[in-house]
Amino acid sequence: MPYDLGATARLTAQCRDPDGTATTAATATVTVTLPDSSTATPTATETATPGTYHADYVTEQPGRHTVRWQFTDPAHAYTDVLDVLEAAPPAILSLADAKQHLNIRSSDDDGEVRYWNNVTTRAVEFYTGPIVPRSITEEHTVRSAVTVVLLHTPVQEVTAVASLLTGGTAPDVADLAVNGATGEVYRPDGGRLSGRLRFTYRAGRTTIRENFPAAARIILGHLWRTQRAGRRGGVAGGGDDYSVTDPIPGIGYAVPNRALELLAPDRLPPGVA
Structure with a gap:
């Protein structure tokens, strides 16, 4: 672990x-x-x-x-x-919430629960983009464009822009605006962006709506059950809540269909991170 x-x-x-x-x-x-x-x-x-x-x-x-x-x-x-791990690894569920859902009362399996909890967060964000706020750094080569589209949405704010070219210049963050939903960064004065630029920004949700942790619980229960078949512990009930009837493009059988239904209102369009 x-x-x-x-x-x-x-x-x-x-x-x-x-x-x-x-x-x-x-x-x-x-x-x-x-x-x-x-x-x-x-x-x-x-x-x-x-x-x-x-x-x-x-x-x-x-x-x-x-x-x-x-x-x-x-x-x-x-x-x-x-x-x-990172100093603050993103997780939709706390360890206490994850253990409560899995009906685990001891601390013997905390390391394994945390591992699968982090995996669950990655699975949810595969469909929704970042949920837990985090800082992201990425590079873009811009040839005189009106906008630059950041790769991970929703974007909360752009915190820094730096030029990667010797003698190059970068726009001041204060002179930029961002469309959080689409990730588009632009200059409100109509000016253009150019150069090889490194953007640092925060992405994620300021409010984590109930359907996100609900879907995370279903996925966690499914992964926990399949990884620990025949061992004590696990989720009471289950049944159709954890069924996966067809493989899901890009992620196979890891995510139950019911979790996808909960994430449907917030799923990103195909090709959007």
Whole structure:
């Protein structure tokens, strides 16, 4: 499961000899490669179990990390990955709401519930665009245009514009207006936009209407049930609420039809993010 930004990730590995037997190594090192390609080398320590090592790494950046273990005498290596969440990952449902819907009362499965809750948010926003407000940065090459169309709607505000060209200029944010529903950015004075520009803006809803968390609950219940078949826990009832009779273009069988019905008033036109 992904780690929260700033949490300590306990990294583990075993040193094995050529026969596959776990054994104590002369040296053990671990290198963590961060998303920006920098590296960290937390101290590797053998545990009470011979041949089993761990190292504690305090996460510093969100994103995918590569973990490389290297042992000597015997020579052995092991590579793994770990993911770190954003400082404020978007989620339509709180952990408490998600657990309440799934009828889970203990904290034993909190990590797994959070994971599928985040997946559920991505599934809902596949149809609606951003719901939970977040900052987005994207680049546009503009050849003297009246408007620039941002990719993710609804747009709340444009917070910064920068030129990516040496000596280039960018319009002042105060001189721009934005159509939140369509993502169109323009100059109210009729001036034109040009250059290679990086836009930073906030997208999402200021008010999260009831149909969004309702659809999220149905999707979460469906994913939880299919991933944990035969295990204790889950959603009481269900039936047609979680049925998927036909594959949905672009997302297959992950979203029940009833959730789509709830999202229908707010679904984006085809091709709009």
